[in-house]
Amino acid sequence: MPSAFHPLDSSSERPRTRALDVGAGIGRVTADVLLHLVSDVTVLEPVEPFVHEALSRARSSAENPSAKGAWRGLGDRSKSVTILQGTLQDFHPLKPHHAKFLDRIGYQPARPESDIGEGFDVIWCQWCLGHLSDIDLVSFLKRSHESLKKHPKALIVVKENICSDTDEGEPQEIFDDQDSSLTR
DSSP: OOOSSSOSOOOTTSOOOEEEEETOTTSHHIIIIIHHHOSEEEEEEOOHHHHHHHHHHHHHHHHOTTSTTOOTTTTTTSSEEEEEEOOTTTOBTTBGGGSEEEEEEEOOOSSGGGGTTSOBSEEEEESOGGGSOHHHHHHHHHHHHHHBOSSTTOEEEEEOOOOOOOTTSOOOOEEETTTTEEEO
16 A cells, blocks of 8 residues: 555656745654655754754764664655755745755755745644744745645645634634743
8 A cells, every 4th residue: 555655656757746844843743754755845943953953863864874763865865855044934935045044965956946936745834833923824824825836735734732712702812921922
């Protein structure tokens, strides 16, 4: 039965698929989910120690692909991870120039800049959208929608904590003083 671990056909003629992992932290979703499903992942993380930990893990995986926890496909260069540091408020997936480029590890196309503006098959947002104001969230989601490749399987994944409506049925927001995030 075909799956992410046992694809039907791994021919080199298949087009490369791309994912964007925003608010990626140290890259757990990239390593444990996205690299099993797509060819190339772009990681965007604003927090200095987290983005550098993701970079370190990706580089280590490329150097020692048989190590426990190595990121799939980086050592044999069949897959790639591009690490960017920046915020969602300033980031446009088709025009990533407001983010700081840290490195691309693994597969290298003949012209690396040819990926820019190509769009994404998957945009993964996990536990980061609560740090955006309503206006910034709507703006980011519009830019993300515009950045999806034009095929019916392209998607935006949102995994966030949510809260119930008020007893009167009105939407509710809860602000967390500890991490300055909103639960909607």
